[in-house]
Amino acid sequence: xxxxxxxxxxxxxxxxxFAQIIIEAGYGMGSYSLNDLRDMNSEILKTLPVQGxxxxxxxxxxxxxxxxxxxxxxxxxxxxxxTYNTTGSRISYKDYSGELKIDNILTSWSPGxxxxxKLMDKKLNLYQETRISCAFSKLQMSEEIIxxxxxMTFKSSGLQIEPKFKLTYDISNLEFGVNGGYLLDxxxxxxxxxxxxxxxxxKDSTDPIKTNWSGIRLSATVxxxxxx
Amino acid sequence: MKPYLYLLSxxxxxxxxxxxxxxxxxxxxxxxxxAPDITVNLNFLSDTIYIPVSxxxxxEYSTPDSKVRFALFKLNNRQLSxxxxxxxxxxxxxxxxxxxxxxxxxxxxxxxxGSGSGSLADKLDAEGFLYSKTFILYFLDDADMAAQxxxxxxxxxxxxxxxxxxxxxGFRNYHVFNSVFYKIDIISDQNRTFLYDESYIGYNGDYYxxxxxxxxxxxxxxxxxxxxxxxxxxxKGVDLTVEVSWGKSKFENNIVxxxxxxxxxxxxYFDEVAYxxxxxxxxxxxxxxxxxxETRFYILPVPKKREIPLNSxxxxxxxxxxxxxxxxxxxxxxxxxxxxxxPQGDFCYFTDIYNxxxxxxxxxxxxxxxxxxxxxxxVSSDGKRILSSKxxxxxxxxxxxxxxxxxxxxxxxxxxxMPVQFVIANNGKGVFYNQKADYxxxxxxxxxxxxTFRIDGESNLGDNMKMSPDGQYFCIRHIKGIWPxxxxxxxxxxxxxxxLVWSRENTGxxxxxxxxxxLIYFKNGxxxxxxxxxxxxxxxxxxxxxxxxxxxxxxxxYVSLNEERDLISIHDLNTGELKKxxxxxxxxxxxxxxxxxxxSNKILFTEGLRLKLIY
Numbered sequence: 100x101x102x103x104x105x106x107x108x109x110x111x112x113x114x115x116x117f118a119q120i121i122i123e124a125g126y127g128m129g130s131y132s133l134n135d136l137r138d139m140n141s142e143i144l145k146t147l148p149v150q151g152x153x154x155x156x157x158x159x160x161x162x163x164x165x166x167x168x169x170x171x172x173x174x175x176x177x178x179x180x181x182t183y184n185t186t187g188s189r190i191s192y193k194d195y196s197g198e199l200k201i202d203n204i205l206t207s208w209s210p211g212x213x214x215x216x217k218l219m220d221k222k223l224n225l226y227q228e229t230r231i232s233c234a235f236s237k238l239q240m241s242e243e244i245i246x247x248x249x250x251m252t253f254k255s256s257g258l259q260i261e262p263k264f265k266l267t268y269d270i271s272n273l274e275f276g277v278n279g280g281y282l283l284d285x286x287x288x289x290x291x292x293x294x295x296x297x298x299x300x301x302k303d304s305t306d307p308i309k310t311n312w313s314g315i316r317l318s319a320t321v322x323x324x325x326x327x
Numbered sequence: 328m329k330p331y332l333y334l335l336s337x338x339x340x341x342x343x344x345x346x347x348x349x350x351x352x353x354x355x356x357x358x359x360x361x362a363p364d365i366t367v368n369l370n371f372l373s374d375t376i377y378i379p380v381s382x383x384x385x386x387e388y389s390t391p392d393s394k395v396r397f398a399l400f401k402l403n404n405r406q407l408s409x410x411x412x413x414x415x416x417x418x419x420x421x422x423x424x425x426x427x428x429x430x431x432x433x434x435x436x437x438x439x440x441g442s443g444s445g446s447l448a449d450k451l452d453a454e455g456f457l458y459s460k461t462f463i464l465y466f467l468d469d470a471d472m473a474a475q476x477x478x479x480x481x482x483x484x485x486x487x488x489x490x491x492x493x494x495x496x497g498f499r500n501y502h503v504f505n506s507v508f509y510k511i512d513i514i515s516d517q518n519r520t521f522l523y524d525e526s527y528i529g530y531n532g533d534y535y536x537x538x539x540x541x542x543x544x545x546x547x548x549x550x551x552x553x554x555x556x557x558x559x560x561x562x563k564g565v566d567l568t569v570e571v572s573w574g575k576s577k578f579e580n581n582i583v584x585x586x587x588x589x590x591x592x593x594x595x596y597f598d599e600v601a602y603x604x605x606x607x608x609x610x611x612x613x614x615x616x617x618x619x620x621e622t623r624f625y626i627l628p629v630p631k632k633r634e635i636p637l638n639s640x641x642x643x644x645x646x647x648x649x650x651x652x653x654x655x656x657x658x659x660x661x662x663x664x665x666x667x668x669x670p671q672g673d674f675c676y677f678t679d680i681y682n683x684x685x686x687x688x689x690x691x692x693x694x695x696x697x698x699x700x701x702x703x704x705x706v707s708s709d710g711k712r713i714l715s716s717k718x719x720x721x722x723x724x725x726x727x728x729x730x731x732x733x734x735x736x737x738x739x740x741x742x743x744x745m746p747v748q749f750v751i752a753n754n755g756k757g758v759f760y761n762q763k764a765d766y767x768x769x770x771x772x773x774x775x776x777x778x779t780f781r782i783d784g785e786s787n788l789g790d791n792m793k794m795s796p797d798g799q800y801f802c803i804r805h806i807k808g809i810w811p812x813x814x815x816x817x818x819x820x821x822x823x824x825x826x827l828v829w830s831r832e833n834t835g836x837x838x839x840x841x842x843x844x845x846l847i848y849f850k851n852g853x854x855x856x857x858x859x860x861x862x863x864x865x866x867x868x869x870x871x872x873x874x875x876x877x878x879x880x881x882x883x884x885y886v887s888l889n890e891e892r893d894l895i896s897i898h899d900l901n902t903g904e905l906k907k908x909x910x911x912x913x914x915x916x917x918x919x920x921x922x923x924x925x926x927s928n929k930i931l932f933t934e935g936l937r938l939k940l941i942y
Contacts, residue, residue: 120472148447148451149354149445149446149447149450150354152352154348154350154351155348155349155350160346164345169409181342184343185344185346186346187345187346187348188348189348189349191348191350191351191352192352192354192447193353193354193447194353194354194355194356194446194447195350195356195358195446196356196358196444196446196447196448196449196454197446197447197448197453198447199447199746202348204345204346204348205346206345206346216544244447244451245447245448245451245453259539261684308688324762325331
């Protein structure tokens with residue numbers, strides 16, 4: 100994977116010697132479906148010896164993005180992008196005799212390719228951008244019951260498509276923009292680290308528990324344009 | 328390359344920013360601080376436990392308390408087993424043969440019970456109470472494991488058997504036997520160490536307590552108990568009644584009733600005559616006991632359970648209380664009782680070899696007597712004169728005063744031969760015969776012979792001789808030819824001669840009616856009354872019984888005996904109406920003590936015995 104990224108970056112840089120390069124960083128808020136993981140928590144609640152409660156349930160969280168684009172024509176720019184998402188959940192119970200805590204911490208890196216079309220070129224620019232990426236997710240499950248604790252890590256990967264609109268304002272070589280879109284994630288099995296044959300699944304249906312990051316994405320970006 | 332490096336640095340930096348889940352759900356749970364009582368069930372009950380060395384021993388510790396989670400067993404501080412269970416039952420076994428017999432071993436049993444507070448630690452069995460108890464184990468041979476019988480005592484109308492509680496492990500059942508043939512009960516409750524034997528009524532108390540264990544072993548103790556049968560007493564009452572009584576049984580609740588038997592040992596005979604319900608009964612009155620039979624009564628208690636069949640007289644003797652022999656009737660002078668006379672009036676007369684007795688039938692007692700030195704005597708039918716004999720003389724006695732009125736010396740009789748048997752009529756005349764078998768009509772008052780005759784050429788002492796009240800007729804029954812062929816002949820004193828006027832073969836009873844002198848005799852089931860003057864039959868009365876014994880002229884009743892010789896009947900002489908029945912047994916048979924039967928003023932007389940009847 101690392102090798103593939105290196106080759107892509109090399110091609111982009113090599114191409115930069117002939118065109119305009121845009122480097123972009125973003126920060127936004129995303130909502131996450133993660134319906135399988137939420138159902139998993141419900142099942143866990145039923146099996147607990149005490150009546151626990153979900154105190155944190157994969158809430159909306161900031162995400163981070165970076166990208167590098169090459170303006171191929173006046174209308175089209177192609178680029179490489181990457182986003183980082185993280186969220187989590189907690190099942191909690193505590194009384195005088197001790198505490199029970201089951202935490203799920205979910206992170207994801209999504210490198211991908213993006214195509215950006217300029218729809219309006221005035222003081223404000225309007226773009227439509229579509230990003231296709233592969234999400235590499237990591238789920239850390241930790242369980243603490245009184246003095247007992249256990250931790251497991253699962254990894255999954257899945258294909259994502261994120262169409263969005265982008266409105267920008269240029270100041271010299273800097274471009275400030277706001278973005279709105281929706282991310283579609285087909286999700287992937289959560290395989291146990293150290294034993295790839297084992298994966299998370301529902302107890303009754305034996306269906307795999309997938310990590311589905313789908314949801315609305317709102318973000319702000321700042322870009323720097325290099326005239327080569 | 329710098330932007331590329333910046334980009335990677337940014338990626339790694341962002342990767343360190345993982346989400347931190349938050350929130351705490353705190354629940355208020357009340358802790359349980361005092362240990363609750365728990366109930367446990369063990370397959371051993373005492374603090375000191377005896378274990379058979381043979382086989383594999385299983386200790387079982389159970390509780391209905393669902394919060395008990397595990398049990399720990401230690402023997403002499405060495406852990407034998409730790410058992411977790413959610414069912415509340417903890418079982419472990421060990422080979423008891425490896426331990427030394429007779430030495431004490433310390434067994435510690437610990438139980439962990441959750442607190443029940445509902446807290447997280449409670450739910451995870453990490454919070455609770457530890458209960459501990461120590462037992463002393465002794466390893467013993469199987470035979471020494473048996474429960475000892477403590478007591479066998481009559482209680483609450485039954486027999487209570489109590490034994491020690493089994494102190495071993497693996498108790499399964501107590502088997503309680505009475506002898507090896509009768510299992511009274513199987514008791515699966517180890518704490519129930521007694522029972523009432525509802526079959527015990529005084530004998531056959533041979534008790535075994537057999538303890539069965541899970542090992543399949545059986546060990547027993549044994550004790551014998553014998554209370555004995557009740558003492559029974561028979562007491563004669565009036566008429567034919569006999570009061571039979573026995574003490575109240577200690578086992579009255581075990582008894583459903585009493586079977587009453589009468590038995591005549593002389594004849595090796597017994598018969599069930601009554602059944603009385605209820606164990607509390609202690610007496611019974613027989614209304615129709617048997618006359619002239621030594622009767623023994625047996626009282627056989629019938630148990631609620633395990634009634635043993637009565638197959639023989641020996642069984643009866645073993646299982647039933649018996650009275651002494653009781654004889655219905657009152658004793659009388661006995662020998663030879665056949666010379667018994669009952670003329671008109673309230674008195675009877677009879678002899679033994681020493682005396683002539685006068686018996687008052689009204690008061691049922693002997694009122695007077697005179698000495699006698701011979702067995703033979705006679706009384707006139709009006710009851711005024713007694714003729715009895717002494718050596719070389721006959722004596723005429725005033726029966727009312729019982730004083731000798733006249734003495735007839737032997738020299739007064741023809742050929743100076745003393746009479747052997749004699750009869751006397753109301754007028755002082757009569758008949759006698761002497762050793763030569765010469766018969767004479769004789770006037771005892773004038774001491775003169777009126778006629779002489781022979782009886783078909785023979786005579787037998789003991790033949791019946793009757794004299795008509797007027798002294799005119801004499802009737803005699805004697806053997807004719809070979810016994811038992813009898814011939815009855817009637818003679819009439821006529822013109823200084825004895826004339827044979829009538830005879831019948833094989834008649835039974837005969838007599839002269841004391842007022843009008845009619846002859847009455849019994850033959851072939853017919854009682855015939857006829858006039859001796861013209862030999863015409865006046866009346867005939869059928870008699871259903873086989874044997875005819877006597878007529879009581881005072882009450883005009885006759886007494887007879889049935890063919891089976893077990894029922895004496897008294898009937899009206901004129902109508903045949905039955906007035907009274909008296910049971911007897913084998914009366915006047917060859918094996919009986921009694922051969923004769925007389926009836927006078929509602930009193931039955933036989934040899935040595937009388938019975939006043941009420942009817």
